[in-house]
Amino acid sequence: MSALLVEIKKINKKYNLGSGILNSQKRIVHAVNNIDLQLYRGETLGLVGESGCGKSTLARLIIRLEKPSSGHIFFQGEDIFCYNKERLKTYRRNVQLIFQDPYSSLNPRKSAASIIKEPLIIHHIGKSNEREESVLELMAKVGLNKEQADRYPHEFSGGQRQRIGIARALILRPELIIADEPVSALDVSIQAQILNLLKDLKQDFGLTYLFISHDLNVIRHMSDRIAVMYLGKIVEMAANSDIYNRPLHPYTRMLLSALPSCDPKMKRRSMVIRGEAQMEEAIGCSFQSRCPYKSVICSDAEPLLKEIENNRFCACHFAGSI
């Protein structure tokens, strides 16, 4: 396996919802719960889970937009939460984010070219004419033409705006791209264009992706390894084909079974889907209320993420036997 790029160790993030006038109870949300995760250079790690499972919080921790409640994140061996101002700036050059909504993530008062150029100005890279040149070069790479450089975001379609967002993330030549639901706001026919582009760019620039999505089909197409999150924890992690061909965790099975198949002849589901994710912390497994395989031990002890087979991790007391 190739070199370790990011290592996440026992990271926790709790949000204090506090008490208000109408709400006397103090509530704590454990958005990211004791997560260990490794990202290797050159791979695409897919992070999948339903809304509120903490996948975006994890992304924000990695990019240092949030401080963890406890735990460490190492980038090329150094703890990112110990960086000084100078080191942080270089870190931010190396790690860039692509956002979900191409409408709210672009400044409406700036032209496409100046949006893409801004990171270069902030990081004092190149002279003015060099900057212009590299902007145009990158615009061509992401499929935008020269004439569009001076246009403003509202003149572009959703797919083209996402291309601008991608160019802005790439202009600093980062090593790691965190793509947080990059295609979920786009129409089906445009999704495919952007997914192809992201694959091409990964090749051309030698990127590493952390690809976050709730769409199991998109994750399947893009990822080398996949981590499945449920209520702040990673419940299963394995190579792409293992997850889809032989899921170990009941939640992974439920997700796959819930996915509508595009074959009208396959209308039956392999598993009954019941319940909703419960935010309240319970003793034992967080999936127990929805799990068809629930047993006594599930409400007594929390299952930890263990290596069940070579490079296959699962947090279930019955992994491998169900």
Added chain:
Amino acid sequence: MPPLLEIKNLITVFDTTRGRIKAVDGVSLSVNTGETLGIVGESGCGKTMLALSIMGLIPQNGSIINGEITFLGNDLLKMSANEIRAKRGNEMAMIFQEPMTSLNPVFRVGEQIAEVIKLHQNLSAKDAFALSIKKLQEVGIPQPERRAQDYPHQLSGGMRQRVMIAMAMSCHPQLLLADEPTTALDVTIQAQILDLISMLKEKNNMAVILITHDLGIIAQAAEKVAVMYAGKIVESSNVEETFADPLHPYTRGLIDSLPVGCTGGNEDRDKYLKTIPGSVPSLYDLKPGCRFLERCPYADNKCAGREPILEEFGPGHWAACWNVRNIQKEKH
């Protein structure tokens, strides 16, 4: 037996500061009792405006300038506002994408359902509230007596959509319009809501028009499908036909561009996804000829000259494309 709902050549226009656009442009379709029609298309293709036209709920700047909407033997377009109001929520009902914005945040959900019941059935407030609890139970809400006292913000997204469905079902409609009912929901909750809709459909022998952008949902939940593009239906048939043998290049393009092939089998991840080049044309400056022309790999002179009309190529399988026969020949 005549169909439950029949639409003929419906044109819905909008007057905006940039001019008049036809959001729905000459749509004809029919739905029978007990049947689910899926309408699929990308954003802006007019699928929501089609549903709102049926419900008589189009926004102020819109108007229906042509066509017939025959529901239970009556032309809805010839009815007065009061006559339509008596049907809406009673004989036909609609659920929307975002249940949070469709529910009133300052009333208990039980009261909101009771309001619909009071309006259409001659019941006292007390009886209507009791009935609303029964409706909540029917859509699978646990502890319905307690939940009826909740405000919308106290419920999860899936529960809110169940409340919307309970409200829509409160007067036993014969037609349910569901506009992207699961788009805002997680995939496991989506599966539950789709199961609920199909269960209610079977139980009440109701017709459903299911509007979505997700081909998987269409394949799973619908019996017939109509594909819309830029205000027009470009292909319609039963679901199996459309997925097995799509005739229109747009339908083919949509199915081919899915990240995991329709079989879900061993597709090659290194391969590029097939794409539909370009993007949907603006309804403000439509050129003559086929609306899919600029994105179509099969376009020729005929396509630029005249707009294709829906033609029947197999039993019940319609498509609006001049080149269907050539494309089919190439495929086989």
